[in-house]
Structures are given as structure tokens and as C-alpha cells.
Amino acid sequence: METKMDILIAGGGLAGLTAAIHLLKSGFPVTVIEKNTYPQHKVCGEYISNEVLPYLEWLGLAIHNAAPSRIQHFQISTAEGHCLNAVLPLGGFGMSRYLLDALLYEHAVGLGCKFIHETVSDIRFNDDEFQVSLGNKQVISAGIVIGAYGKRDGLDQKLSRNFIQKKSPWLAVKAHYEGPFPDDLVALHNFDGGYCGVSKVEDNRINICYLVDYASFKRYKSIPEHRMQVLYKNEHLRKIFENSRMLFDQSLVISQISFDPKNAVSQHVLMIGDTAGLIHPLCGNGMAMAIHSAKLCAESVISYLEGKTSTRKKMETQYEALWKKHFNKRLVTGKIISRILRKKQLSARLLRILIKFPALLQALIKQTHGKPIMAK
Template identity: 50%
Template sequence: MNKDNLEYDIIIAGGGLAGLCNAIHLSKFDKKVLLIEKNSYPKHKVCGEYISNEVLPYLEFLNINPFDFGAVKIDDFQLSTTKNKVIAAKLPLGGFGISRYTLDFELYKKAKENGVAILQDQVIQVNFKKDVFTVETKENKKFTAKICIGAFGKRSLLDIKMQRDFIQKKSPYLGVKIHVKGNFPKNKVALHNFKGGYCGVSKVENDVINLCYITNFSSFKKHKNITDFQENVVFKNTFLKEMFQNATPFWEQPLSISQISFETKKPVENHIIMSGDAAGMIHPLCGNGMSMAIQSAQIASKLILNYLNDKIESRKQLENLYIRQWNKQFKWRLKAGHFIAMLFRKDKIASFLLSILKRMPFLLPVIIKQTHGKPIKL
């Protein structure tokens, strides 16, 4: 498809998991899709890189098998508190580990194979008038479409321009990620707490360990740099100290991202269908953001196809159905994630909860289920 074409059925702003899955899904049904992404592929991103198995049926529908690209099966879960108390459980549904570097690149290649027009540029303005979207980019290009999907991640220029509610509030979180070589079970994902934050540990393809943590920025800025923060705060958790100090980094410097927000977002803004992190983020303590992004694409794409094929009568009905289905699928998960994260920020409560879970270990899989879905029905 020629991306110099100015008119499309759908324009997608952002080419992460949600944007790419939307693009593949919609293009499977011969819709003219333009995806605009400011970065080139492949690219590493700050991300936990664990995905619940609930998305496997949908990825199969998109003709993507993550295990063809080295994804690692994960079925064990480990959790530690700031006091270094630990509990383990089997994951009720299981999951897999794969890097964003690999998964995004494979989805990108599939989208191109399907005929999606992919433009490396940045969307700076979206206007909606007379039932048509006009999308303007940083490189002074202008496109029109019947539908616009916002899949631009955690925080973007468009969020600011639209004055979305969450953007008015301070975003106090910082994320840091590094890939390392070391000893860690292939089938395990671990979440280790330290004062003011959490770190996820899991294997991805090529026997690589992903270490990704999030912390309150107010805690971080008391220290000179990432190394100083890790030595004085993160390494108070003995599991993390051992992991970091006995591992060999693949990169000279870790990746970092600031101003991460877990505030409530609206799934539709200015008639733009928001997908992935643009619609809402689950707290990383619950470790399931990637599957939520993928699943949100399925919800959006199915409804958009019905609208474009006149099975949904009006744009208002489309938007209302998307909001309803998004909330049904994710609203409880987000609330549960916020609540669990709040409890674990309080050391005494976290230690008390852990003592209960050790006496009644069957409760941990029940809690995990609150932040995970069931296998996606096609």
C-alpha cells in the first residue's frame, strides 16, 4: 500500500503492541490502514516482558506464534516483600516471556506483509469534523480517515494537546530496565519489592533475563544516579542484590522512562478510540500490561470492523460499545491492581498479608486471577 495515499479507512497513532495488533487485525479484512510510529523497528522499550497466556488464541488469529521467535514458557510465580519474606505459587493460566524488541518487530513485519502502510513520523494533531478525522504529522503530512485509533503509549504530545484528565496530574513514577546474562529459572516470573518500588524478573528469548523496576520518582531523586539508587535502595531486597550483582549486563546503560501515570483514563477521547496504555495501565506489580494492550486491540478492531461494515449504526454506538466492553474487560483488573499495589506499599500490611498467604497458599492464585483474564474468545 502506498503511504503517499492521503485517505484511509483507519489511521493508528502509535506502533506499540496495541497499535500493531490493531493494524494486523484490521488489514486482515482488507481495510486501508495507516500506522504512524515515531520510532524505527526493532527497538527496546521499558517493559516487564511477561505476557499472560490469555492472548495466545488472539495472536494465533493474527498468525503470530511467539514461540516461533524464542518466547519462554512461564508457569511459576515468586513474590518477595521489602522485608525479604518470600512466597511462591503456580500461575493459574501461565504465560510467556518475550522481549518487546522481538515481539514488536515480528508484529511490524506481519503488518507490512498484510499491506499496512507504516510511516515513521509523529502525529502532532488530530481534528474531527463532519465525521472525518484529519491527522497531521511532525513532517507536515496530512491524512484523513473514517476512524482514528490512539495507541501512543503511556504519555504523549497528543495527551497534552487534548488536555486529557490524567495529564493534568503529576506522574510520579520512573521505570528502569536492563537485559542481563545470569542464573534464573526459565519458567519463573518474580516480583520483588523494595522501598518505594517493585522489580520484575523473567527470562525472554535467547536465555536473556529481563530486569525491570518501577519506583516513585521522589525516592529516586534523593540519589546521584541509577547505580547509587540501586545500591542504596533496590539492593535492600537480598533477592535483587544477588540477581543484579551476579549478572552480566548486555547494555552499557539501562533504559529508563519517567512520568509514568496510573491515573484513570478514558477509553474514548475526542472520538478517538484509545487502545493499549493510551486507554489505561495496570500497575506493574500485577504484571499483565502487555496482555491488556493486545486484548484491547481485539476489542477495538472487532467493533471498528462492525462499524465500517454497517453492523453498528452510528459512531456514538461504536464509542459506547467500546467503552462498555473495555470497562467490562479491564476496569476491575485496574482497580484490583491499584488496591494490591497500595497494600504492598505499606510494609506492615504487606508482611501481615504474606503471613496469611503462607498459611493459606491457595489464596495467592485467587489474587493473581483478579488481575488476569480468561483466554480470549475469537
């Protein structure tokens, strides 16, 4: 059976829901295809820069009412435990994806968004129209398709995206904990083979999410063994884990996380969030980037549908240019910092330089964060 839609978003995570709300608020009907129901815990750093707060308020989200943690300070340590602290220029807030996605979902439903809880198995484009195939054999035709289906998916293979052709070495592990940790701090602690982000979210919970190279991880029999043998060598991480109790039954784990460049438009599908590109988690700003990319995409689509952008090609070119303008420098900076911190001698040298010249740390933070954004 075939159904006709105007705008279809493949994926109802942070970026997909944000784009849907923006489009709905502007008067355009939207259908979101999302395989999961809400709410769900997801592997995520769960720190969001305040750069997106004005935009979220414009969308109609009362973030303050959800009582997120208020984050103003930043801490980074090397694998040996050498530590440096700084004040975040804009600050941020901590909120779990479990809560944030649920708030976005409820707001989208309230604005009239249609949801189909299914998988997207294929997307094809012919004669200026998309044919989107679902796991239940349903086919939906749409004038606009936005890809927000996450870091890695079978759709990437169907769309012939280059990054999917090679394996990625990264594995991510996340869980919530209870224990002593400053309410206003986001910390990034390095260990041999990876780095770990720690910060508070709502309800006084501590979110601990770390990225590890699979080659170093696979030498150990389990996540707890790897944690004790490797992460505990950083005294800051050892103290956090030893004084905290995990609130999940078990850690959430995802693999094959790729930081290779991705196209913001593939086969005429407009990509947003992690589907368009990932910044290394040590930069602590992936969620804000996902929200910002949804804004840029929604505004490009609106301009096209209102006739201000004359052709689909111009819309796609405009969106690609906006993506590069706002995110390319941040992605490159994140990759460079990641490479330095993964090498013991280089990371120790960098930290010594930053201790001597603290203004450099502020400059690095600004390179991976943006300015406050508002809708047009």
C-alpha cells in the first residue's frame, strides 16, 4: 500500500524531533518514522551547550521546568590523572535523552506530528519524489525526506555513503549512577585507548559515557574488567566509579561509531544530527550540534517550500553550505584534539602548555562551541 506525505523524517531522535517541531511550528505537516517508542535511554554525553537554549525556547520547550543540571565548569585530565579546570564561556545544562526526547516527542504530538513506529528499509528518489519503504512493506511517497536515523544504519549502505564502507574502531559505553559529583561540572577524563565524559543530569543522576578503541577493549573479558584494569588508572575516574552506584541493570553499549566525514545531502536526502556528522565526544557538544543542524535544515526546507529557494538543487546546495560554515571547523578541531589526547606524551605536553597559558584552553573550548542561536 502506498501513502502520500509532504515531509517525512526518517528517525525520531534529538535532531529528527527538533526539525519536526520547527517545521510544524511554521505550518508544515510532518510525519516521523521511528522504530522505537518513547522514552528510551540512549548512549549520549547528555551535556548541552547553552548556545541552543534560546532556540529551544523559541520552539516552545520549557527546558527550565524539567530541572536540568546547570553546568558552568569544565575539567579535563590526562590518562595519568594530570588535571586542568576552566569556566565554560556560555555554560550549559545536563538532561538525559530519556527525558529530553520524551519532552520533544510530546511537544511534536501536540503540534500535530504524525508518528509511524517502524523501520525504514529503503529510500529511493525518482521524478522529483521519494519512495520510502518500511519494514512492514508499506511504501510512503514524500516530497521532502530528512535523514535523522543516527550514527550508522543499513540505510547508509542503501544510499551508497562512503563512510559506511569501512569499519570504525570506536565503542561507546554509557550508564547513569548515583553518588557524589559536582552539580555544575562537566569532566572529560582520558584513559589508555579512550576518554570518558562525566556530568550531572536531572534528578541528581550522574551520566558517565565513555568512548574506547575496540582494539584495546577486546583484550579484556568484560566491561567491568576493562574499567578496573584501564579506566581506574586515571585516579579521577577510579574515585568516581568507586564512590558511585550504577542505576541501570547494565551498561548501554554501541559499536562502529564513525567520525569520518559524511555528506550533509545524500541521494537528495537532507541529513541532520549524527547522520550528517559526529564531533568527538571529548568536545562535549554533539547534542547542541544536532539541534542546530535541525534548525538549519528546517529553515532550508521552509525557504524551498515557500518558493524563496527556487529549486531542490539550490535548497540542497544551501543546506550543505550552511552545514560546512557552522560545523566543519568544529569537527576538524575535535578530531585534532582527539588525536593529541590519545597519545600520552602529546597529551601531557598539551596539558603543560594549557596550564602555563590558560587562555589557550578557553580558545579551544570556543572552537568546539558556537554562538547562541535563534530561529530566523
